[in-house]
Amino acid sequence: MEPVFWHQVWQQGQLGFQLAQAHPMLCAQLSCLPVGGQVFVPLCGKSPDLHSLAQQYQVIGAELSQIACRDFFAEAQILASQNDAGTFTLWQGGQYQLWQGDFFELPSAAVEGCQVIYDRAALIALPAEMRQRYVQKLRSLFPKATLLLISLEYPEHEKQGPPFSVATEEIYRLFDFARVELCGLRNLTGQGFARRKFDTTSLLEKSWLIHW
Numbered sequence: 001m002e003p004v005f006w007h008q009v010w011q012q013g014q015l016g017f018q019l020a021q022a023h024p025m026l027c028a029q030l031s032c033l034p035v036g037g038q039v040f041v042p043l044c045g046k047s048p049d050l051h052s053l054a055q056q057y058q059v060i061g062a063e064l065s066q067i068a069c070r071d072f073f074a075e076a077q078i079l080a081s082q083n084d085a086g087t088f089t090l091w092q093g094g095q096y097q098l099w100q101g102d103f104f105e106l107p108s109a110a111v112e113g114c115q116v117i118y119d120r121a122a123l124i125a126l127p128a129e130m131r132q133r134y135v136q137k138l139r140s141l142f143p144k145a146t147l148l149l150i151s152l153e154y155p156e157h158e159k160q161g162p163p164f165s166v167a168t169e170e171i172y173r174l175f176d177f178a179r180v181e182l183c184g185l186r187n188l189t190g191q192g193f194a195r196r197k198f199d200t201t202s203l204l205e206k207s208w209l210i211h212w
């Protein structure tokens with residue numbers, strides 16, 4: 001999806017993806033991640049997951065929307081500074097640094113020393129042709145990393161994305177340079193994805209630990 005799509009989502013408050021509380025798969029896997037230091041959250045929105053991650057990390061996020069960054073700090077009642085950083089605005093407050101701008105242009109310096117990544121609703125927010133670019137960008141930013149990824153699978157022809165269905169085979173293909181381990185599965189068939197109800201005949205969420 002192009003930036004204009006996401007800016008419109010935030011302007012119109014169409015936040016069907018927004019969780020009310022931290023994702024259960026993050027809570028289940030947090031103890032499996034390397035402890036301490038920094039975690040990077042691409043396409044972070046204003047997710048409550050950021051607060052769970054802050055229990056054990058300094059959190060670095062990348063997010064396109066100024067509204068998302070502003071609301072994240074306002075809702076958490078954290079006073080944040082805003083500074084120009086090239087094509088980005090860097091929001092900083094508490095344990096959080098949010099790089100507001102296009103993830104695909106994020107400079108390596110933003111995540112220097114960081115080796116942990118958390119992706120919920122980032123890869124699956126992107127159409128197929130952008131997913132390859134997304135993984136290449138992660139790889140270029142992180143020579144070495146542990147990624148906790150939450151993916152979604154449903155019969156593709158039954159619904160238009162986002163969120164997009166990303167099949168298991170695609171996960172292995174995208175991360176063919178890494179060690180990929182399936183660590184959790186939730187059957188959400190007949191239920192919703194965050195605030196949205198889907199009528200797909202199957203809906204599976206999977207969590208993956210991916211090391212390179």
Ligand SMILES: C[S@@+](CC[C@H](N)C(=O)[O-])C[C@H]1O[C@@H](n2cnc3c(N)ncnc32)[C@H](O)[C@@H]1O
Binds near residue numbers: 018047101103
């Ligand atoms: C489906 S939402 C998920 C947000 C968050 N990960 C969550 O779980 O609530 C996708 C987010 O990615 C942001 N986004 C989309 N394209 C982006 C880009 N190129 N750079 C940075 N953020 C982007 C959107 O503004 C939106 O907040």
